[in-house]
Amino acid sequence: QVQLVESGGSVVQPGGSLRLSCTASGLTFTNFGIHWVRQSPGRGLEWVAVISHDGINKNYADSVRGRFTISRDNSQNTLYLQMNSLGAEDTAVYYCARDAKYYRRGWNYYYFYMDVWGTGTTVTVSS
Amino acid sequence: IQLTQSPSSLSASVGDKVTITCQASQDIRKSLSWYQQKPGKAPKVLMYDALNLETGVPSRFSGSGSGTDFTFTISSLQPEDIATYYCHQYDKLPLTFGGGTKVEIK
Numbered sequence: 001q002v003q004l005v006e007s008g009g010s011v012v013q014p015g016g017s018l019r020l021s022c023t024a025s026g027l028t029f030t031n032f033g034i035h036w037v038r039q040s041p042g043r044g045l046e047w048v049a050v051i052s053h054d055g056i057n058k059n060y061a062d063s064v065r066g067r068f069t070i071s072r073d074n075s076q077n078t079l080y081l082q083m084n085s086l087g088a089e090d091t092a093v094y095y096c097a098r099d100a101k102y103y104r105r106g107w108n109y110y111y112f113y114m115d116v117w118g119t120g121t122t123v124t125v126s127s
Numbered sequence: 128i129q130l131t132q133s134p135s136s137l138s139a140s141v142g143d144k145v146t147i148t149c150q151a152s153q154d155i156r157k158s159l160s161w162y163q164q165k166p167g168k169a170p171k172v173l174m175y176d177a178l179n180l181e182t183g184v185p186s187r188f189s190g191s192g193s194g195t196d197f198t199f200t201i202s203s204l205q206p207e208d209i210a211t212y213y214c215h216q217y218d219k220l221p222l223t224f225g226g227g228t229k230v231e232i233k
Contacts (some may be wrong), residue, residue, distance in 0.1 A: 112217045
């Protein structure tokens with residue numbers, strides 16, 4: 001069955017960096033746009049970033065733009081989130097999630113809702 | 128685009144009809160989905176395009192609305208429906224979520 005598994009979460013000091021991974025199985029990875037969504041302790045869901053199937057188109061939430069970079073290695077069925085200049089506000093469970101209806105038309109990329117989610121990986125920013 | 132969900136929490140009896148609303152700060156057409164999240168678990172999509180039921184989701188769940196005002200309904204609350212529910216808009220980037228509605232059993 002379709003499965004997404006995140007890894008790489010840990011405790012990191014403020015100002016530090018971390019790279020999260022999301023490995024996919026049971027799907028043709030190269031067909032899908034993939035999102036990162038996070039959830040701070042006791043808080044709601046926050047969309048973080050999304051990447052197109054080909055890795056060309058990337059979009060970020062204002063709260064992480066310039067600090068986080070989303071990328072993917074389609075040969076390894078893996079998505080990444082490089083996180084730099086981490087602060088306490090980045091403490092959260094990070095989920096990767098497949099876009100249910102993503103498509104590209106010409107140079108335009110279209111993103112929708114998320115239909116398959118990983119189990120999440122926890123990032124704690126603390127000294 | 129901001130999504131305002133209400134109520135933030137509710138308590139109802141088994142068998143009750145439960146209604147949650149989600150208001151968007153601007154027109155999002157029908158580009159809205161609803162998720163259920165149980166403690167310690169990832170969200171699960173229930174509805175998409177405002178009124179379409181995801182495959183495998185029980186028919187007691189339904190959605191309606193378009194533009195800026197949306198409604199999510201559980202026609203007969205079951206014990207397994209205890210969770211937090213989120214609306215989510217995908218009409219425009221950045222994608223956004225509502226603040227959530229925690230549903231409890233009375």
